[in-house]
Amino acid sequence: MNLTTLGWDGAWAEALAVHEDRALTPARVLAVHRGRYAVRAGQGDALVPAAGALEAAARDPAELPAVGDWVALRRGEAIRHVLPRRTLLSRADDDAREEALAANVDLCLVTTSLDLDLNLRRLERFVALARAGGVEVLLVCTKGDLSRDPAGQAEEVSAAVGAETIVLSALDGWGVNALRARLVPQRTAALVGMSGVGKSTLVNLLLGEQRQRTLAVRERDARGRHATTHRELFVLDDGALLIDTPGLRLPRMASAAGVEDAFADVVAAAERCRFGDCRHDGEPGCGVAAAIAAGELDPKRLDAMRKLEREGRSAAERRERERQFARHHRKEIRARTRHR
Secondary structure (H helix, E strand, O other): OOHHHHOOOHHHHHHHHOOOOOOEEEEEEEEEEOOEEEEEEOOEEEEEEEOHHHHHHOOOHHHOOOOOOEEEEEOOOOEEEEOOOOOEEEEEOOOOOEEEEEEOOOEEEEEEEOOOOOOHHHHHHHHHHHHHOOOEEEEEEEOHHHOOOHHHHHHHHHHHHOOOEEEOOOOOOOOHHHHHOOOOEOOEEEEEEOOOOOHHHHHHHHHOOOOOOOOOOOOOOOOOOOOOOOOEEEEOOOOEEEEEOOOOOOOEOOOOOOOHHHHHHHHHHHOOOOOOOOOOOOOOOOHHHHHHHOOOOOHHHHHHHHHHHHHHHHHHHHHHHHHHHHHHHHHHHHHHHHOO
């Protein structure tokens, strides 16, 4: 099996060679199933565990193999190493630990529907999550058939969120080819968004067959229901790679990195501030306040950026405190052991 169809290249080969172990073979993670990993290697597909040493060394769930990772197998039996990631989509879990959603993604397809549950603040969060991981973003507005002016509404969303947008209707079929044109052979795109926005329907359309289960939204509030239960990487007929993910309502930021990239309009206004340390909170000569007063900047954008930055910093600081505590605890144990 030719691994170049999955994106393998010379740089990945060099990353594998660093381990100086000829018994290691490369594979890409296609799905994760209860601690076991569906991988595709040169010998074919397999379901393998992670080596105990790899699991023991992981400080956060994000350091374990994720869908899209390139990994090194020892004789095809277990994952010994995760090769250095080029990009990572991740979020903070309930304990502020970083959890990987998908690795080595080239294009994040932030998916929303043009129905009653369109939420700009939620879209900003997804865009920030993607850019924090170093991933290019494309907003995909589905269910365009439910909008009186789908193109106009998509343009409004693009301007409000600060990201390129395309609009389509899976029901009527229009706009899907525009999405296909953005998917490139040997490059990986990942669909992220809420439940019920049509991610699984899009996967089925792009695959040309019913591979992903779909569910109707609830009629009373147009809210979606979870159809996809795990993350999975698919190879499309033209060689493009696509990761489908379960619906996420409000993924927490794992760090503040990348947040400013998602709010380029706020950053541009801040560059006109009189003082370099301006907090945009009533200081004289504040460029952000001036942009808001002139109607050039929505004040909700500033509020949203601050909220995501606080959330990301809080999660990162909590992880660092826990790591410091763990290091101190290990030192105490070693000291007690030496004095026995």
